[in-house]
Amino acid sequence: MSAAKKKAKRPTRTRAAESAGYTKGEHTRQRILDAALQAFGEASFKEVTTRRISAAAEVSLPTLTYYFGDKEGLYRACAEAVVDRYRDRTSGAATTATQSLGEPCSPEQARAHLKMVIRALAGLLVGSSDAERWVRFVGRELRDPGPAFEILYERLWHPGAELAARLIARIRGRVEPADDDRIHALLLLSSFLAFQSGRTISMRSLKWSKIGSAELELVQSCLDELIDAID
DSSP states (O other): OOHHHHHHHHHHHHHHHHHHHHHHHHHHHHHHHHHHHHHHHHSOTTTOOHHHHHHHHTOOHHHHHHHHOSHHHHHHHHHHHHHHHHHHHHHHHHHHHHHHHTSOOOHHHHHHHHHHHHHHHHHHHTTOTTHHHHHHHHHHHHHSOOTTHHHHIIIIIHHHHHHHHHHHHHHTTOSSOOHHHHHHHHHHHHGGGGGTTTHHHHHHHHTOSOOOHHHHHHHHHHHHHHHHTOO
16 A cells, blocks of 8 residues: 555544544533533532532543633533523524514414424423423522522523513513513413422322323423413
8 A cells, every 4th residue: 555545544443533532522521511410400509519420420520620620610511501402492483483473473373383382391391301300400499599500590581481471461462571471471481390299199180100201292282271371
């Protein structure tokens, strides 16, 4: 084989090595994030230590520091990861609903869009088996604001509540939401708490051992009825 051909193959091996290193690095980073979300969901920011998280993620403290800096940096990264997960699962319905508000939107169209948004949230918050860990993180941060509060409020909670309020206002024939529209939006979104912080009680009350597709559809149908009652 000529020297030129040997030389031509080297970048391929280099790219493969770089790709493998990137994949390994992303896997390590995700493992730390998962461990952190679990820990911060179980205890407050002050109580959780980076040593506890690194042990749970099976990495060294220097490795955790390399990816996230300090504990606050890791905590903020958890909030960013939660926002990304919400958006991945709900952005389609939310984007379509937001676009509809910039056009002539009848009350019934607004009602249909609100149902789509709430159904997407139900699929995420009620039907997702892995949501419980990071839902606890969000709940704790909103109840007891810490370093990630502004990230979650400005990028997640406020946009969602405002979109719901604007859709409710359109259902009532208003262009801009009033206080009662926003209150109804908050009450509607707060109904998910029954399957988040109150999940154990709700499951026991309903005599459910799991939430599968049939159980999720029933929850979504009940949410549709709540939206149909808005006038």
